[in-house]
Every structure is written in C-alpha cells, then in structure tokens.
Amino acid sequence: MSKAIGKTQSMVWKLFLAFGFWLLGLGLAQNVSDIGKQVQDNLNKSPWEATISGKAQLPDGSLQDIEMHLQVIPSKNLADQLVRLDFKKPSSLEGNFVLLSDKEVWNYLFLTNQVVIQPRSKARVEGLGVNLTSLSDFNQLTDKVNLKLLGEQTTPQGAAWQISGTPKDPSSSFASMEILVLKSDPRPVSIILRDSNGKTLADFNVNDFKRSALTAKTLKKYPADAEVVKK
Amino acid sequence: MLNPKRQTLNPEKPRAGLRLLRLAFCALLTAMGYGLSAMGLAQSVTFGLYGRLSPDYLTPTVEVSYPLQDFTLGLQAQRDALGVLLENALDLGPVGRVSYGGRASLGFAGWGLQGFARGGVGPVAAEVQLGYSSTPPAKLWVGDANPVQPIAAGFNGLFSGRYRLSSTQTLGLSAHYFGLWALESTLALRDQDTYTFGLGYQNGVYGLVGWRSQLDSNTLLETTLRAGFYNRLEAALFLEELKLHLTLAYPWAGMLSAESGDLRADADYDGGWSLWLRYTLRFGEE
Numbered sequence: 239m240s241k242a243i244g245k246t247q248s249m250v251w252k253l254f255l256a257f258g259f260w261l262l263g264l265g266l267a268q269n270v271s272d273i274g275k276q277v278q279d280n281l282n283k284s285p286w287e288a289t290i291s292g293k294a295q296l297p298d299g300s301l302q303d304i305e306m307h308l309q310v311i312p313s314k315n316l317a318d319q320l321v322r323l324d325f326k327k328p329s330s331l332e333g334n335f336v337l338l339s340d341k342e343v344w345n346y347l348f349l350t351n352q353v354v355i356q357p358r359s360k361a362r363v364e365g366l367g368v369n370l371t372s373l374s375d376f377n378q379l380t381d382k383v384n385l386k387l388l389g390e391q392t393t394p395q396g397a398a399w400q401i402s403g404t405p406k407d408p409s410s411s412f413a414s415m416e417i418l419v420l421k422s423d424p425r426p427v428s429i430i431l432r433d434s435n436g437k438t439l440a441d442f443n444v445n446d447f448k449r450s451a452l453t454a455k456t457l458k459k460y461p462a463d464a465e466v467v468k469k
Numbered sequence: 470m471l472n473p474k475r476q477t478l479n480p481e482k483p484r485a486g487l488r489l490l491r492l493a494f495c496a497l498l499t500a501m502g503y504g505l506s507a508m509g510l511a512q513s514v515t516f517g518l519y520g521r522l523s524p525d526y527l528t529p530t531v532e533v534s535y536p537l538q539d540f541t542l543g544l545q546a547q548r549d550a551l552g553v554l555l556e557n558a559l560d561l562g563p564v565g566r567v568s569y570g571g572r573a574s575l576g577f578a579g580w581g582l583q584g585f586a587r588g589g590v591g592p593v594a595a596e597v598q599l600g601y602s603s604t605p606p607a608k609l610w611v612g613d614a615n616p617v618q619p620i621a622a623g624f625n626g627l628f629s630g631r632y633r634l635s636s637t638q639t640l641g642l643s644a645h646y647f648g649l650w651a652l653e654s655t656l657a658l659r660d661q662d663t664y665t666f667g668l669g670y671q672n673g674v675y676g677l678v679g680w681r682s683q684l685d686s687n688t689l690l691e692t693t694l695r696a697g698f699y700n701r702l703e704a705a706l707f708l709e710e711l712k713l714h715l716t717l718a719y720p721w722a723g724m725l726s727a728e729s730g731d732l733r734a735d736a737d738y739d740g741g742w743s744l745w746l747r748y749t750l751r752f753g754e755e
Contacts, residue, residue: 325563329633330591331591349592349593349639350588350589350594354566461683461707462689463689467558467566469560
C-alpha cells in the first residue's frame with residue numbers, strides 16, 4: 239500500500255513540478271514569451287489561491303483522484319515568496335501540507351502531527367529524484383523545458399492558448415505536457431502530463447482561482463500541538 | 470489500577486567519596502555542555518535542575534543535541550548517570566517520515582539499552598520500542614520518571630499502530646509491557662473536532678473517551694479519560710506562547726508540565742513531589 243501511495247504521491251509531485259515548470263519556465267520560452275510574460279505578470283500581481291483537481295494514473299492502470307489546494311504569495315523579493323500546497327485527496331494524505339519558502343521546505347504530516355522543517359538544499363521528494371528547490375530556480379527550469387504554442391482552444395472558462403512542453407532531459411519523470419492558458423485572465427486552467435508512449439500520466443484542472451488576502455502567518459499556520467522537527 | 474510499587478530515584482545513602490565523585494562527574498558534564506554551546510557545535514543544550522522530596526534527590530541535568538552527519542547525537546547527564554542517544558530519520562516529504570535510533574544509559578544505579586523506530590507513511594503510523602535496563606529507567610534519567618506509567622527494571626517494550634480508514638476515521642492499536650501488560654484499541658472520528666473512543670486492558674478492562682478541539686485560531690484543547698480498572702485523565706491546552714499538560718491517575722499520581730518558548734517546568738506526584746526546571750539554548754536558528 240505504501241508503494242501505491244508513493245506512486246500516487248510521485249504523480250502528484252509531477253503535476254506540482256509541471257505546474258512549477260509552467261509558472262516559472264514559461265516566461266523565457268522563445269515562442270511563447272509574450273504569453274509567458276502575461277502569465278508571470280498576472281500571477282505576480284497579488285496573492286492568490288486555487289484548487290487543483292483531477293486524476294493520476296497509477297502503474298497498475300488504476301486512476302487515483304487527486305485534489306490539492308494551492309496558495310501563493312508572490313513577491314519580487316525572493317525571501318518573501320511562499321507557496322503552500324494542502325492535500326485534500328487521496329484521503330490517506332488529507333490534512334498534509336507542503337510549504338516552500340526561499341530557505342526552507344516544511345512538510346506537515348497529519349497522522350503523526352509533525353512539522354518537518356528542512357533547508358531547501360536538503361529537501362528532496364523520495365522516489366521522484368527531483369529537487370523541490372528547482373521550483374523557484376527560474377534559470378534551471380527554463381533550461382529544462384522546451385515550450386511551444388500550438389494554437390487556441392475553447393474551455394468552459396473561455397478561450398485559452400494551448401501550449402505544449404517537452405523536458406530537455408529524456409530521463410525526466412514525464413515525456414510531454416500540455417497546458418491551457420486562459421486568454422482573458424492569463425493563468426493555467428488545465429495541465430496534462432504524458433509518458434513517452436503518449437499515455438496520460440496525469441490530467442488536472444485548475445479551478446476556483448481567486449485573489450486572496452493571504453499572509454505569511456496564515457500560510458505558516460499548523461496545529462498548536464504539532465511536534466516541530468528541524469533538520 | 471496502577472502498580473502500587475512506586476519508583477524511587479535514589480533511595481540509598483551514598484558514601485562521602487562516592488558523593489564527591491558524583492559531584493565531580495556532574496560538574497564535568499555541565500562544563501562540557503557549556504563548552505559545546507560556547508563553541509557553537511551543538512544544535513541545542515538544555516540545562517536543568519531536578520529536585521525531589523521523599524526520598525530526597527537533587528541533581529542538575531544537561532541534555533546536548535549534536536548533528537553527526539545524517540545522525541543526531543544526544544547526550545544526557547545527571548548527577549549519577551550518563552546517557553547517549555543516536556537517531557536518524559528517513560524523510561519521505563509529504564508522504565511521511567520514519568525515525569529510528571538507540572539509546573544507552575550507564576550510571577551508579579545500573580545500565581540500560583533501548584532501540585526505537587517511529588513514524589508514518591501514507592495512511593499508516595507506528596511506533597516500536599524495545600529496551601532492557603538493570604534498574605528502573607527513571608534511576609538512569611530523570612526524564613524517564615513517569616509516575617503515571619512507571620517502567621520497571623528488566624525488559625520493556627511498546628508497539629503502537631494507527632491506520633487511517635478514511636480522511637475522518639483513524640483506527641489505533643497499542644500494546645506495551647512496562648512490568649505490566651497493557652493493551653488498548655481506539656477509533657478516532659474527526660469532524661470539526663476529533664472524538665476518540667476506545668477499550669483497553671491494564672490490570673482490568675477500562676473504557677476511553679477523548680476530545681480534541683481547536684477552540685479558536687490560537688487555542689487547542691485535548692482531553693482523554695480512561696476509566697474502569699485503570700483510571701487516568703489527561704488534559705492539554707496549547708496557546709500561542711504556552712503549552713500546559715495535566716495528567717491525573719488513580720490511585721493518586723499526577724504530572725503537570727508548562728512550557729513557554731525555551732523554558733519548561735515539570736511537576737510530578739507519585740507519593741512524593743518532584744520538580745524539574747529546564748532551559749534550552751538553541752543554535753543555528755534564525
């Protein structure tokens with residue numbers, strides 16, 4: 239069971255990383271640089287939150303429901319940037335959250351009621367082989383992904399740009415990605431990850447996007463009786 | 470019911486030479502703690518003073534935590550005993566964390582060894598602890614003096630496991646042998662608050678009810694009552710800057726602890742009163 243959970247988690251992180259790739263890497267891609275700049279400017283305007291939901295396929299072919307709540311405090315000052323990801327599904331991870339800051343990665347584990355705080359240089363996701371610190375390493379991300387504008391598509395939220403991306407490193411955890419970016423309010427509304435055979439690894443929608451008065455104190459909140467473990 | 474045989478930390482009267490040796494030993498360890506903290510090598514150093522009435526016992530305590538590559542090395546010292554702890558952990562990010570390690574204690578009263586592993590992965594959390602000591606562990610480290618659940622000399626062990634049936638239901642099972650066997654099973658149901666129900670056996674059957682609630686954004690209260698052939702009431706209040714724990718058991722025994730920042734005070738009653746005051750110096754943190 240823990241293996242299956244690990245695989246599910248790995249899939250979740252693929253999505254999270256893909257989202258990070260998209261958020262941070264899009265702006266420098268040559269053929270979608272204008273779209274990237276619009277998205278960067280839009281998402282960097284003020285704190286925001288959104289729900290990411292969909293399905294991820296496990297190695298045995300079964301589908302796993304995934305739902306996460308994402309909260310972001312953007313800032314030109316790297317030290318003030320914060321990203322928090324709360325797990326809602328699968329139920330085994332409900333209540334867990336991850337907080338990324340400039341210097342640290344926090345993992346709150348609901349079942350053991352622990353907050354594990356690690357320096358970013360040490361924080362890695364077991365089984366994925368990707369350093370989470372790359373999420374905010376702009377240059378490193380744009381070095382890793384080729385992005386291309388395919389055209390436009392209509393989504394329930396309005397017209398959207400269709401963008402494809404392929405990691406430059408063939409050993410990456412996914413072979414290609416497809417992202418839909420809303421034109422009227424430049425932000426992602428859908429992300430699909432595929433393997434080298436074109437099989438869908440994850441298919442996620444970004445819903446309930448809204449600007450919020452998020453503060454660092456709110457994002458860093460955890461239960462008062464949690465055990466804090468510093469590495 | 471609790472084991473009526475109460476533990477005593479140091480009932481025998483030491484001879485003058487032995488007492489001098491113990492004082493010198495303690496002074497050396499305290500100096501070592503200060504030295505390490507002064508050099509900035511330690512992660513944290515905790516200085517404490519423990520006192521007990523009937524039988525009388527007074528000792529300074531020193532706890533040092535020191536990073537050793539991937540391990541954390543801990544040193545514990547009191548007037549007549551020294552303990553060494555080595556711990557490591559496997560961090561799995563948001564999936565979980567498992568820590569494991571061992572502890573050895575040596576003192577004038579005897580010696581002890583303990584191995585442990587605890588943590589959680591996905592929907593499963595567990596703790597395993599196995600130890601042996603030639604004397605009650607409370608004589609080797611005052612922090613092991615638990616008047617409510619005392620550990621006897623010889624082998625001791627603990628296993629506890631929890632499994633998340635769903636996002637709101639968690640099943641728990643635990644067993645320990647601390648000189649007496651005890652078993653407990655629980656079911657925790659989480660809505661806004663968490664309600665826990667369970668059954669256990671320790672000298673007889675008892676029932677368990679628990680309630681955990683976030684009273685407001687900065688206040689959390691948790692209470693657990695065990696009643697039957699074993700009786701224990703636990704209450705914990707967590708405020709932004711203060712943590713309070715109270716445990717009462719019948720036959721009468723109790724523990725009260727208060728923690729604020731780096732200061733901590735523990736008062737125990739098990740037929741005799743004791744008080745342990747501690748202050749922690751932390752290094753390498755902003």
